[in-house]
Amino acid sequence: MQSLSLNRSLREYRRLASDWTLLLGLVVVVVFLAVAIVWPLLKILGVGFSADALALYRKYFSSPVYLRIMWNTVELGLVVGAVGTLLGFLFAYVQVRLDVPLKKFMNLMALLPIISPPFAVATAAIVLFGRGGLITYQLFGIRNNLYGFRGLVLVLSLSLFTVAYLNLKGMMEALDPALDEAATNLGANKWAVFRTVTLPMLIPGIAGSFLLLFVEAIADLANPLVLGGDFTVLASRVYIAISGEYDTLAGAVLSLILLVPSLTVYLVQRYWVSRKSFISVTGKPSGRHQSIRNPLVRWGLFAVVMLISLLILMLYGTVVVGAFTKLFGINFDFTLANFEFVIMGLGSQAMGDTSAMSAISTPIAGLLGMVIAWLVVRKSFAGRAVLDFVAMLGIAVPGTVLGIGYLLAFNAPLKIGNNVLLPALAGGTALAGGWIAIILAYVVRSVPAGLRAGVASLQQIDPAIEEASISLGADSSVTFRKITLPLIRPAFFTGLVYSFARAMTSLSAVIFLATPEAKIMTAQILNEVDAGRFGNAFAYCVILIGLVLAVIGLLYVVVGTSNGVERDLGRAR
Amino acid sequence: MSEQTETGALRLENVTKIFGQGSSQVRAVDDVSLTIQSGEFVTLLGPSGCGKTTTLRLIAGFEFPTSGRLLLDEKDIANVPPNLRPMAMVFQSYALFPHLNVFENVAYGLRLRKMPEAEIKEAVNIVLHMMNLVGLERRNPNQLSGGQQQRVALARAMVMKPKLLLFDEPLSNLDAKLRTQMRMEIRRLQQRMGITSVYVTHDQMEAMSLSDRVVVMNRGKIEQVGTPEEIYQRPATMFVADFIGRANFVETDVLALDGRLAIVDVYGQKVQLACSPEIRVGQKAYAMIRPEAINLSSRTSNYMAEVKTAVYLGNSVEYEVEIEQNLLKVVDYDPTPGMMFREGSFVSMTFDPERSYLLPK
């Protein structure tokens, strides 16, 4: 039996091989994943399980200080997961089920974090709500300590809840209104319908959002660095270990400790919770949801969500105003000095480098995502699920962990004997000034979004359409180019937009990879924030947001559709 | 487009297709052998899950057989990728390319062959004309009716002049009237072009009306291959008898055998029935009696049955009658106006042995 199935998969591969373009695609994908994900992770595992490392585990797991850090990390993940999911739920519920004004505005505010660079919210929160904050102190005289757990929860929840929002919004829209009607028809009032029908149906979505937020929260590096106070988490410890001591051993060990909960939770989310879903998002619901009429519920929810929307607007407004202000909170004189400093001075190279590296990585990531989605959905070969899983690791593995993996894997040339198999890709002396490693990291981080959007999109397209093309004489690659890609264009567009935004705003995965030749905007922003030059940081953020918006706009013009981008983004995680 | 196209003969030899592994294995196609002559129209007929679609996809190359050989004009094509097989398929969902207009849909395969633009234009126009699609060239598929879409799908396959045309339940998404109309059209085209065709359907009417030969499949195996008359009048198995049209089965003893005629006892009366070659004297067997072969009358006779249900359908009346604890289906295709039997009434029953058949138990 064993040999029979082995035989069969061998034959499957031989058949794949007979379509050489398909084989080429598969080989490119496999080589990419092997180099850009598997190899760095193996490197971390290698270092993280070396003899020296075991002593470190003993040390960490017996030290109350480190146990505290681990608990902090988990606690942060749990609370941000809960708060962010609640926020996402409220926004989605108002959007789908309430008939209230300004829904477009609230939707926009919920989507804003996608294109926001790290630090924007944290920094704005400090100047607005910190101890010397414009609102807390100068308006109300409260010395509010934002540093630490509370501040992190606030900032992380506001930055991450978009995931939950898109997830739950998609689900709520797909809920069949007939179910509500049936329940009402059987005598349930609105509250009972919500409690007994709506909520139970959404539980997989809620659980999934919670778990995704957990993973993102514990992986976040930017906010704990700026706002951590005495609340230390694993990600920032990893960062200090590398940047302060260049202690790759400690970095790898802490990374592995961080990797365990994130990967576990991610797997639970992906392979368990998502299977429990009652709702097929693909189905078009019939009928229309009746909106909630109870004025208390309606306007109460509206007020809450509107307030949070205004808070988000205020935070980003502060970023913009702060960029044109001498010293936000102290001296509000208008100035262009921040922009001058950033654009003419230290920022010009970072802007150029980051935009160029993002621009290079975007089409690669977009295309890879679509090709992998296509292979996974349409082609049958052993190892399909593995391919999908490995590609998704790009998002499941925390950025800092990936960054350390890259450091370990690519800082020195890969040699067998005296032959250089792969030259150094990361670091100042690497090939192409370290650009390759950063671009790889950008691609790895962006592929999952395009992949999920592509998979969702492909599953809605009748496979017969592609078979028709094949039956008319087209091989796999022609079919992919002429039929599949045009049909999944919205997903492809989503993948591109997301890739570019993600690359431009990513920090944790690439912060260790920046070199004199490859400067990264977000790392520069970190420097400015850390050094307290908020004006410059704000100017940077404004430029970054502007660049991302401009490219999205251009992509829109060129690819020409934004249909379903939101929906696809929701699925993208 | 020339009227006579080069067309192919297809042979399946012991083809088996197994899906899944280990305990979840499914034998979708089980040791199927079949020969299709050049120019022949053959239908694979059976209930859903019988393996007919898988067989078609094996022929098309979208699936590869686990074992067995597939020969097109005596050349083994089992490992030829689908795009290189000289076949064209018409899909159940039509599978028109939604982003291409009608002309481009039809021209798609020709463009892949790098045919000169002028020739493409000519070939496409001929086919569009043939399919009554002139004037719709610039429409997108979503602007067409179901029937039009179906004709575009057909045109797209025909224009390729394939050696083999494959149809995967192409009419199942159409409404009843259109279905009948398209059925005729397909038959007319196939006869005219003479392209060897394999057609998959679960609709016996379609199978009967279109085919030179019908292949009835069940659980991955072929139950019977034959002309429409053969499979209706001389079904090889009870499954075929039941699947093709409707049938009553009456258990009986085989009293005597004379070649392919048997004497059997049906409800106490000895009758002579044509029989399957497996019938042996002294065995139990089933007399298959078609509902339309049964005649009811108000006279009194030895065969009295009670009318259990009576349904008036306009051109016919359907009854269920009970005789010796057996329920029999009866159709009267020529009901006398006002002379319908009431439920609960007793009627005399006769049947036509000529239109019945004896099957082994």
Next chain:
Amino acid sequence: MRGYVKVFVFLVVIMATVLSGCKTQPTEQAKPAVGGKLTVLCTPQEDWCVALTQKFQADTGIETNYVRLSSGESVARLRAGKDNPEFDVWFGGPADGYMVAKNEGLLEPYVSPNAAVIPDALKDKDGYWTGIYVGALGFCSNKKVLDSLGLPVPTSWQDLLDPKYKGQIAMAHPATSGTAFTAFWTVVTLNNYDIDAAFTYYKSLHNNILQYTKTGSAPGPMAGRGEIATAIIFSHDCVKYQEEGMTDLVISFPKEGTGYEIGGVGIVKGAKNPDAAKLWIDYVLTAKTQELAATVKSFQLPTNPDAKVPEKSVKLADVKLVDYNFTKSAEAKKGITERFDAEIAPAPKE
């Protein structure tokens, strides 16, 4: 329909534009002197790094690039890139770091002809590093916050242990920041080189610390914005923030004595562009270059006696300095930062 093809074309065009935009500029006004490139590891405040590298490039025609890293990070990066260094020259940051780098063989000695005028106390006797500026450590406090807490301006290390300061002090992390290490070693010196005693002090101080920043100067703006009462930073950085508009800031010094830094410059061992690196050192030791610092509001004291001392600078004569032993501090540095990182920084507050 062929939109996606256009996307690639478009992205390639953008890419090309961006690439050409940022790569071709600098080569234009090349002057032949030394030529080539120079990569500077720059530790002072970023605006100084920008001003200096731009000026150097304009004056010499050498394409000059920099990465700003704090002192501790700099040593870590140099160590990591030992076999194949990515930097040519290291500029700025306390001499302790340079001593560590020297001891680990990460620096190349070079005695610049321009170093002759620099006092011996402000340069390495073996020429591994040369002092470019001097500055004293101080307390940088927000007067308003102090007032609201009912605290006087702190004038001793002990003042900072007052429980009223809870969560009101910030300093950098000694592992990344030379400033913070200077602060630590100052306390060590005040305790007659008893490192354990210094740890005891910082353990108590930990209860009052809001956050350990990455960069040494970072606590300054926190105080300036009123987020904390007192920042332990170099006094010249505090002057800088005052000058930039944070008018609530006041500078004070501990009466027990305070530490100071000699900002160094040195050539990285195995530098790819040694000639340009030497030229850089010659350049930054001149009086004219050192006077550039004040234009970007960096008020360290220049080491070149011919350089004009900015009016705003804190004069060392006005401050009681400890006898800061850079050799000893360098030897103890790694042990201290690791211990600090393990025992103090992540510990919960009492």
